[in-house]
Amino acid sequence: MSHRAALGTLAIGGNPLVSRRVLSSVGEWGGARVGARGAGLSTSMASAEELRLVARIATGDEAALRQLYARYGSLVYSIAVRVTGDRCAAEDVAQQVFIRVWERPAGFDPERGSLRTWLATLAHSRAVDHVRREQACHRREQRQLPGAPSDVEEVATSSAVAERVGRAVDALPDDQRVAVLLAYYDARTYREVAAELDIPEGTAKSRLRLGLRRIARCLEQEGLGAWT
Amino acid sequence: MTHEEAAGLLGAWALDACEDAEAASVERHLASCADCRVEAASLTRAAAGLGELAAGA
Numbered sequence A: 001m002s003h004r005a006a007l008g009t010l011a012i013g014g015n016p017l018v019s020r021r022v023l024s025s026v027g028e029w030g031g032a033r034v035g036a037r038g039a040g041l042s043t044s045m046a047s048a049e050e051l052r053l054v055a056r057i058a059t060g061d062e063a064a065l066r067q068l069y070a071r072y073g074s075l076v077y078s079i080a081v082r083v084t085g086d087r088c089a090a091e092d093v094a095q096q097v098f099i100r101v102w103e104r105p106a107g108f109d110p111e112r113g114s115l116r117t118w119l120a121t122l123a124h125s126r127a128v129d130h131v132r133r134e135q136a137c138h139r140r141e142q143r144q145l146p147g148a149p150s151d152v153e154e155v156a157t158s159s160a161v162a163e164r165v166g167r168a169v170d171a172l173p174d175d176q177r178v179a180v181l182l183a184y185y186d187a188r189t190y191r192e193v194a195a196e197l198d199i200p201e202g203t204a205k206s207r208l209r210l211g212l213r214r215i216a217r218c219l220e221q222e223g224l225g226a227w228t
Numbered sequence B: 001m002t003h004e005e006a007a008g009l010l011g012a013w014a015l016d017a018c019e020d021a022e023a024a025s026v027e028r029h030l031a032s033c034a035d036c037r038v039e040a041a042s043l044t045r046a047a048a049g050l051g052e053l054a055a056g057a
């Protein structure tokens, strides 16, 4: 299935992402509102435009949700497919992420980062949850983890960021790079990283922190600490 | 959880590599520690950058 076709399956009844049942349940839920604290808040982390988009979603504006999806759907899906190694699961994860935004837009904290960062964070955490649930269910000895499927190559991405992150990752000391990649892409806990690499847990924790710090510093040096 | 314990876990936390109870403890600490919040935000952006790499790979 092509990447675009996979995303297409999220569209239900002409309404991207969200079924009528979900949409109608939003009324019952009542909805948090970001508008009050979001509007007028000037921050280097999230742009005013992003705050407006989330504020519109908080008012139940479906066009705003479609816009969000058009902009970030492929990023969310790509992260999910990379971590779960499973396109069906990745579709579920992507749907969960956008439903979550629709239902709880107030979860977006502009002081903690851009909208793009928030969605990437949600995608990763949902994908990791999926992998851990699967592991708990099956306790498989080894999980098949296919590499990123080749048709993900066509995904539009923030290529400047990807390129710089790629360089930052390449420049990491080997021990940090291995630990960071195991944790992020293979959904390993730091304890699993420690066991796998046969190092103390404290060492695993510090490699993850130091490695991420170096990546963060590279992004910040290039003025990309708060891309949108 | 002390500041040192939480700070030591921030990388794992940003990578979703803590167990649930630990992640919750880190988040409780973040609510009361501005220094850790700053680092957590920075590490979260770095982790999201790895997601960009997945999308661009």
Ligand SMILES: [Zn+2]
Pocket: B002, B003, B004, B006, B007, B029, B033, B034, B035, B036
């Ligand atoms: Zn602290």
